[in-house]
Amino acid sequence: GGGKAAGGGHDADKKAQRPSIQQQHDVAKKGGSKSSAIERPESAKQIALFAHLPQYEAAALRASLLAAGFAPSSNLHPAVVKLGLQFSQGLLTGANQRSEAMLEVFKQLVRDYHTPKAKTLARDLSTRLKHSIDFLSACRPLSVSMGNAIKYVKKLVVNSPLGLPESEAKSELVASIDWFLTEKIQLARRAVVEAALTKIRDGDVLLTFAWADSVEEIFVAAKESGRCFRVVLVDSSPKLECQELTKRLVARGLKVTYCHLTAVSYIMREVTKVFIGASYVCANGTVVGRNGAAAVAMVAKCNRVPVMVCCETYKFSERVQLDAITSNELANPDDLADMVLGIDAGSSKKADKKYSLREENGASGDKLRLLNLSYDAMPPEFCTMIITELGMLPASAVPAVLREAVMAG
Incomplete structure (x- = not known):
């Protein structure tokens, strides 16, 4: 129970962002787009004991995320959209690697930001930052390390002085984010290595x-x-x-x-x-x-x-x-279904052939439920x-x- 309560803030943000993206996914499916060779019903994808966790979404949802990121009404930075798609496709793994990439994108977001008329930097940048975080969370659940880094960045933006010129405020924000990136992650990792030696x-x-x-x-x-x-x-x-x-x-x-x-x-x-x-x-x-x-x-x-x-x-x-x-986090269940198996020499199947458990148990998934x-x-x-x-x-x-x-x- 404690783990769910501690992450309540980010969970609320994810629940607030998820419906709109899912609606786009539903619209795309009704339009006849076929992004996956195997269509599984929702009941077959979920396992009751882990139904409370964010379920791994299909490739069609990643396509709708891309459409949402580059929509004309979207104010997401292109670097945020690129990073989110990298998260969803598993191209960036590891707590440190994901946190470092996210902070680098936030630095770029701050550098390219310009305060609209009749708005303040602290309020407007906080809103844009929240939209970026919601998008990243929709692509893949945020890790605890990313959550701690986000808290630090949010605090910096909210406490940005009102009377400070925009260029100076942006420079201070970038310098502070770079300090966290250097001191808390890179130099800390080096200190861990020296202590372990x-x-x-x-x-x-x-x-x-x-x-x-x-x-x-x-x-x-x-x-x-x-x-x-x-x-x-x-x-x-x-x-x-x-x-x-x-x-x-x-x-x-x-x-x-x-x-x-x-x-x-x-x-x-x-x-x-x-x-x-x-x-x-x-x-x-x-x-x-x-x-x-x-x-x-x-x-x-x-x-x-x-x-x-x-x-x-x-x-x-x-x-x-x-x-x-x-x-916990649910990874792609198809990674377990599609395995490369070494086949005996006397077998009719070729060695190291791509072998799908779904072919043996039915593409509908009624006979096979996977948990990764x-x-x-x-x-x-x-x-x-x-x-x-x-x-x-x-x-x-x-x-x-x-x-x-x-x-x-």
Whole structure:
């Protein structure tokens, strides 16, 4: 219940924006546009336990988002529309990458903004900013890190001095946004890497799950510092992010072992430390990360292997979350339906043929309901420490960090 209450502000904004976009989607469907080869009824798309979450929308909705963004009556900046479509198509992933891209777009939005006559910069820019945020939220649900960055930008715009010339006010806004981007994300990530390096020794076997930019930088920095260690990359379907990460690390001369999540209990016997990235950390110490991270942490705890979560403090959230059901994000279910399978030599099917589960279970989806969750919740007892730009903290210290941030303004 706590996770839903904490995100109530953004949820209200999403509910306010969603109907108009959905109406455009309905109009487009009535007009005979066929954007998807498989049309599934709404009841078949939803699973009752997760019906309260924003459902993954079809490609037709992305087309209507594009139409809404470039409509003559729209005042959205082209950079906002481009970023929203990148979010909806999954071209930008990761909390840091999405937040950095959003702040860069906000800087461009402020630079290109001109105050209309008989209006003030603070009020009119706040309205335009709200419309941009609603559009991004309609394209893909906002992450906690993006929400914290949005709160900071909104506060800057609202508190902009009325008597200040427009050019100076815009320059101050851009400088303040750039400060948050540099200090809270980029320099904070560098501090996390430097703190994590103190925990790596020669002969270590370091395991990570999925891909996190901070964890990749930790491994690269440890190699450049001359430490001798081995990396174990644990991957899972359908994204299989570690395949590209494996190529990058091997190209830099690291010793890498690649395995799937199903083999983590076997490979954990060799591991000395686990480094995992996080989407955000709740006030009660729950770490929300890529779906499967909690299972890796549980296996590590059973094998008495320390689990270190790499997370900047701007990803800390005041919400309290006990599970991954009340608050989560539904990814594209078709990613699970369409898999590349290796077929036996004696089979009539060609090896690595694109194989669709829908072809076996009917295109209507009556026999098959798919659930592709993006995140899971790691209990605080599975987390040995959280490595932040402030140092290495226990999960119980998250409320103190949040309290200091509120007092600092």
